[in-house]
Amino acid sequence: MKRPSPDITKRKPRATAADVAEIAGVSRSAVSRAFTPGAYLDQEKRERILLAAHELGYQPNALAATLQGARSNLVAVFAGEMRNEYDKEATAALIAGLNAVGKWPVVIAGGGDTAREAVTQVLRYPLDAMILRSGSIASEIVELCSKLNIPVIASGRIIEAKGVDNICLLNHDAAALAADLLAERGRSRIALVGGPGDFGATGERRSGFLNGLDRHGLTLVGEYAGNYTTESGYFATERLLEHAEFDGIFCANDAMAIGALGALRDAGKCIPTDVSVVGFDDIEMARWPGVRLTTLRNPIDDMVDAVLSSLDRRLADPNASEQTTRLHAEIILRDTH
Amino acid sequence: MKRPSPDITKRKPRATAADVAEIAGVSRSAVSRAFTPGAYLDQEKRERILLAAHELGYQPNALAATLQGARSNLVAVFAGEMRNEYDKEATAALIAGLNAVGKWPVVIAGGGDTAREAVTQVLRYPLDAMILRSGSIASEIVELCSKLNIPVIASGRIIEAKGVDNICLLNHDAAALAADLLAERGRSRIALVGGPGDFGATGERRSGFLNGLDRHGLTLVGEYAGNYTTESGYFATERLLEHAEFDGIFCANDAMAIGALGALRDAGKCIPTDVSVVGFDDIEMARWPGVRLTTLRNPIDDMVDAVLSSLDRRLADPNASEQTTRLHAEIILRDTH
DNA sequence: CCCCTATATGAACACGTGTGCAGATCTGGT
DNA sequence: ACCAGATCTGCACACGTGTTCATATAGGGG
Known part of the structure; x- marks a missing residue:
């Protein structure tokens, strides 16, 4: 009954296979086998072991198992x-x-x-x-x-x-679909709210959208880069409204599109009568009543x-x-x- | 140079302290000491070990260390x-x-x-x-x-x-503040969008709010339980609008409050002129332009x-x-x- | 020269587990 | 009664690490 480390700040260690073996009256190996499906072990003994284990809250230490080559998960x-x-x-x-x-x-x-x-x-x-x-x-x-x-x-x-x-x-193909959507609605004066340059998808979405517009003989009448936050979408759209007249706008993600909706409404625009808005991602908010954003689903x-x-x-x-x-x-x- | 397990599906194991020891020409103990600040170890030797370790991408296996009583973190x-x-x-x-x-x-x-x-x-x-x-x-x-x-x-x-x-x-005290807020604005016909009963905070927020109203001699003119989603806030507010006339509404969280804003606007109400809306939590969205929700911050x-x-x-x-x-x-x- | 201390080093152990191995026991067929 | 095979069981090892222990080397004061 010796206590090698009477350190009061140390937590009582969890039960080990040896502890279970002792109170179940079997060898330590048997305990290990009880937790290994398909291992040779007397049925009655296995039950006794599992019972003892349950009592102690014992489960094999997954990390110790790792040392024998098991996956850590x-x-x-x-x-x-x-x-x-x-x-x-x-x-x-x-x-x-x-x-x-x-x-x-x-x-x-x-x-x-x-x-x-x-x-x-x-x-x-x-x-x-x-x-x-x-x-x-x-x-x-x-x-x-x-x-x-x-x-x-x-x-x-x-x-x-x-x-x-x-x-x-x-991203490229998806953004081109957004262009198709706006063109099919008869929109001809198109604006874009893009993303920051340091993120790969930004460029793909932009070029895909431009490509799609091109297929319909359209070009951008205005463009402003946000940072994928709703605030930046609001701000970008405000700026675009100052400098250009547009009837369709594509935002590189839904968060910015929701910001754009806010800015357009604050400017007295009617959606979608005056301006069509298309987002990207299909976040939960895009489905909300009061938002109901048309968008491209980025399938999680x-x-x-x-x-x-x-x-x-x-x-x-x-x-x-x-x-x-x-x-x-x-x-x-x-x-x- | 024996390979005990030529199993092709098994990943090449990560480098171990023994590997580092071998190529650095030291004992395994020395490697361990090189990663233990304050341990006795020749400066030149330590550098050599750390260099070899870096080359192999070696870091001590945190799980093996656990076996000696170290914290797993x-x-x-x-x-x-x-x-x-x-x-x-x-x-x-x-x-x-x-x-x-x-x-x-x-x-x-x-x-x-x-x-x-x-x-x-x-x-x-x-x-x-x-x-x-x-x-x-x-x-x-x-x-x-x-x-x-x-x-x-x-x-x-x-x-x-x-x-x-x-x-x-x-929660109780916080919800009472919401009641104060509405009362101080001169609101007298108050509605509540609560939460599901199986969550403890729901009851605390409700009773705190009722308590607060009581201090101002007010009672609820309507109440409807949502499930903390925005959709449920929209729906609950629609129901409340059908059955009661109110000029202030408290929602048990911001998501439902945002739903309530949508329902109120869709019903032609002007915020906050016709109806005051107060939420709970202060999620990011509450700060967005177009939302700017008055709320109680649940300080993350x-x-x-x-x-x-x-x-x-x-x-x-x-x-x-x-x-x-x-x-x-x-x-x-x-x-x- | 010796002695004491500070520093450096490797061997050995412990940690908790899964499993190979060898031996023990049981089953069933001749 | 005997043997082959199937079933069961415990011992002992390996895994990668931190640390104790004993020993070795160096440095400094007498």
């Missing part, structure tokens, strides 16, 4: 700043999806130096994979993971690197499915070649076009 | 369904806060049986703590954690149980600070007595009251 998710609604919805769905298949997401939020340090620290754990939902410091992360043989899955942007799987929307469920299947593939065969999955947007017609 | 966060904006914002902030102090959140989303199973699985890891942001299956979780000596911190609801710390807003930063300091306290002294931290709401005056 821990997956790092680098979520970035999550400043806009779409990012939050997508991350929440991804977490739920991982949970559903028995993978446990260790989530890193934020950016800059804090995130860099966080990623480094998290890599001290034996991760099954790293999922990137933010592009910041991506190349450093990829390099670190590659040294550690940790598969990387990028979602929402393309990262060209060895061993990185990509899941990304066909498809994204999660693709990430999970990519994860499966990579775990089954670590040497599998890189794979890029491109997702298709769907037109959602509501009341603003 | 893993913290489970049970986030629930995250159906409304406030939950998403609060969870994102909590994750970022944990990251900032070197704790790594393993996030569980969802509810029901899936969540129950998920919690059980996650408890196989040696967690530093369990943070609850959802009340569903709370009592089961608390019992499991108590057996495993894992401290539990509940945020957003009070859980009366041994070893559980609580962080919770003073304070919540995160309280959770972190509770975590600190619990880790420093596992036998510390339970602690309940009550947070204060702040009145945010904008354009709807």
Whole structure:
């Protein structure tokens, strides 16, 4: 009954297989086998062990198991700043999806130096994979993971690197659909609220939209860049109203489109009679009464499915070649076009 | 140079301290010491080791360290369904806060049986703590954690149980402030959009509001329960407009208040001239142009600070007595009251 | 020269688990 | 009664780490 460490600040350690073995009157190996389906073990003995385990709240320590080569089932998710609604919805769905298949997401939020340090620290754990939902410091992360043989899955942007799987929307095609929509409504004086240049999808959506307009012989009458927040959409639209006359406007995401709706209404415009508004993403808010935004759905469920299947593939065969999955947007017609 | 397991499906294992020791020409112990600040180790040798480690991308396996009694720094966060904006914002902030102090959140989303199973699985890891942001299956979780000596911190609801710390807003007092606000504006015919009964804060906010009204000699002219979504706020307000005449309305959260704004405007009411609207939480959207909702701030930063300091306290002294931290709401005056 | 101390180093152990191995027991067929 | 095979069980090892322990080396004061 010796207590090697009478340190009062230390928590009583959790029950171990040896503890269970003792009170169940069996060997430690038997306890391990009781938790291993298909292992040879007397039925009556197994029940006795599980009962004892339940009493103590014992479960095998997943980390100790890792040392024998078992998968950790821990997956790092680098979520970035999550400043806009779409990012939050997508991350929440991804977490739920991982949970559903028995993978446990260790989530890193934020950016800059804090995130860099966080990623480094998290890599001290034996991760099954790293999922990137933010592009910041991506190349450093990829390099670190590659040294550690940790598969990387990028979602929402393309990262060209060895061993990185990509899941990304066909932004170009989707934005072209927005142009079709406005043209078919007979809109001819079109404005654009774009995004910041440091995000890959911004350029794809812009060029896709311009391409689509071109197919209908249309060009932009005005353009202003926001930063994907609602406030910036409001502000951008105010500026556009000052300098140009337009009857259709495409915003590179829904948050900005909702800002645009506010600015147009405050300016006395009637939607969609005076101006058609088309957004991008189909966030929850776009469905709300009083908003009912026409938009292009950036399909979160498809994204999660693709990430999970990519994860499966990579775990089954670590040497599998890189794979890029491109997702298709769907037109959602509501009341603003 | 023997390969005990030529299994092609198995990933090449990460570098270990022994690998680093070999290429640096030192003992394995020296490698461990190189990563332990303050340990006796020749300066030149330490540099050589760190260089070799960097080359291999080596970092000590945090889980193996756990076996010697080190903290895992893993913290489970049970986030629930995250159906409304406030939950998403609060969870994102909590994750970022944990990251900032070197704790790594393993996030569980969802509810029901899936969540129950998920919690059980996650408890196989040696967690530093369990943070609850959802009340569903709370009592089961608390019992499991108590057996495993894992401290539990509940945020957003009070859980009366041994070893559980609580962080919770003073909902009653805050809702009473909303009543003051409406009364001071001279509103006399007041309606309420409440929440579902299975959430503790709902009752506190309702009784606090009624109490506040009573202090001004006012009573409700109408009441309808929503489910904390914007759609339900819109619907509830429509119903209230059918059956009662009111000039002030309090909604138990901002999402429903925003729905109420939509319903009131669609009914031709002018805000705040005809009707004052007060929400609860101060989500990001409440600040948006075109919304500018008057509301009561449910202070996320304070919540995160309280959770972190509770975590600190619990880790420093596992036998510390339970602690309940009550947070204060702040009145945010904008354009709807 | 010796002695004491501060510094440096590697061997060995402990942590909790899964599993290979060898031995024990049981089953059923001749 | 005997043997082959199936079923069961415990011992011992490996996994990657931090730390104690004993030992070795260097430095400084007498």
